[in-house]
Amino acid sequence: MKRALIFYACYGGGHISAANSIKECIENYYPDIEPIAIDFMDYLNKAIDKLTTTAYEEMAKKIPSLWGTVYMKSEKGPLARFSIDSNKLLAMKLHFLIKKYKPDYIISTHPFSSQMCAYLKKKNKLPNVKLATIMTDFASHDQWLVGSEYIDYFFVAHSAMKDYLEKKGIAEHKVFATGIPLSNRFFLNYDKDTLLKEFKLSKNKFTILFFAGGRFGLGKKNTYKILDDIARYMDNVQVIAIAGKNQKMFDSFKESVRKYNREDDIKVLEFTDKVPELMHISDIVISKPGGLTTSECLVCGLPMLIINPIPGQEEQNAEFLETSNLGYWIKDDDNALGVIFKVITNNDIMDNLKNNVKKFVKKNATKNICDILFGKTKD
Numbered sequence: 001m002k003r004a005l006i007f008y009a010c011y012g013g014g015h016i017s018a019a020n021s022i023k024e025c026i027e028n029y030y031p032d033i034e035p036i037a038i039d040f041m042d043y044l045n046k047a048i049d050k051l052t053t054t055a056y057e058e059m060a061k062k063i064p065s066l067w068g069t070v071y072m073k074s075e076k077g078p079l080a081r082f083s084i085d086s087n088k089l090l091a092m093k094l095h096f097l098i099k100k101y102k103p104d105y106i107i108s109t110h111p112f113s114s115q116m117c118a119y120l121k122k123k124n125k126l127p128n129v130k131l132a133t134i135m136t137d138f139a140s141h142d143q144w145l146v147g148s149e150y151i152d153y154f155f156v157a158h159s160a161m162k163d164y165l166e167k168k169g170i171a172e173h174k175v176f177a178t179g180i181p182l183s184n185r186f187f188l189n190y191d192k193d194t195l196l197k198e199f200k201l202s203k204n205k206f207t208i209l210f211f212a213g214g215r216f217g218l219g220k221k222n223t224y225k226i227l228d229d230i231a232r233y234m235d236n237v238q239v240i241a242i243a244g245k246n247q248k249m250f251d252s253f254k255e256s257v258r259k260y261n262r263e264d265d266i267k268v269l270e271f272t273d274k275v276p277e278l279m280h281i282s283d284i285v286i287s288k289p290g291g292l293t294t295s296e297c298l299v300c301g302l303p304m305l306i307i308n309p310i311p312g313q314e315e316q317n318a319e320f321l322e323t324s325n326l327g328y329w330i331k332d333d334d335n336a337l338g339v340i341f342k343v344i345t346n347n348d349i350m351d352n353l354k355n356n357v358k359k360f361v362k363k364n365a366t367k368n369i370c371d372i373l374f375g376k377t378k379d
Contacts (some may be wrong), residue, residue: 004107017292019109029367107133111143112143132369151174207281212243224252244271298360
């Protein structure tokens with residue numbers, strides 16, 4: 001039996017989701033391949049992993065502009081050099097883990113493990129191992145491309161990213177615009193009427209799915225004001241507002257709903273595991289544009305109204321969505337309620353957005369990636 005190591009890290013949900021999706025697909029379709037998903041940063045050093053994940057979360061939450069600076073400067077210059085050199089040192093420790101499992105394939109959903117494995121291959125430590133990198137955002141970053149000559153496959157979100165990688169000197173035959181892997185739950189068929197009844201919503205009203213920013217709770221005042229304005233002025237819509245683990249946001253949302261007597265058509269939820277179901281009964285999403293959320297929205301046919309992107313990769317995602325006519329980016333100085341009202345009440349705008357999403361979406365990303373890596377199987 002062949003073996004595939006799948007490396008991820010806990011910096012945002014996209015890396016983990018992509019890894020789990022690939023693992024699930026291998027288990028379902030490839031009985032001759034054993035998939036093993038590992039948090040490589042946790043393995044390398046729990047203290048470093050905790051420090052770096054905490055630093056990322058604190059910067060993203062409290063000083064997002066600083067994270068944006070770090071993100072951009074890590075492409076070139078001293079910070080990029082330091083990151084690359086550090087990863088070379090850590091690569092030698094990672095090699096002990098790789099030797100233990102003796103994989104035939106290594107699939108990276110994070111740029112650092114991709115760099116480390118490329119370095120090991122350069123040093124002839126992985127002579128018979130195929131290396132694959134899955135990029136989990138909608139814009140590239142040069143950290144993903146370090147050691148690219150030693151990577152056998154790059155899987156990217158869309159054709160413009162494929163073009164970008166080829167312009168950076170990566171051979172065309174290595175790059176595949178498959179889309180980003182997602183859980184199979186986003187591709188299931190759901191009964192919309194049953195779900196609307198479950199959440200006590202009307203089938204005759206436009207439905208907005210509103211993500212409040214997850215554990216980061218970014219742009220708290222702006223986020224709350226948007227929901228409050230919708231509750232106050234837009235009685236022609238219904239909203240599913242997900243506050244996640246942000247208790248203050250949950251309490252604020254509930255207060256707005258109570259204040260304007262909107263309990264019948266604005267449902268405020270804490271953390272939920274029913275995001276796929278909720279997306280399938282919605283018409284549009286208001287959210288920050290993380291790679292995972294963006295991918296989920298697009299495969300469910302949902303345009304996005306983008307708020308509070310973290311500077312760096314999320315702003316690049318927002319730019320991509322807007323320039324591709326897949327959504328509208330509501331900036332800090334915009335009249336948010338005005339933008340929302342314009343988009344959802346104009347049939348031409350909504351039809352254009354939904355048609356663009358339909359043309360763009362790649363619904364079989366996970367299976368296509370596995371088919372390219374391991375050869376096609378019978379479905």
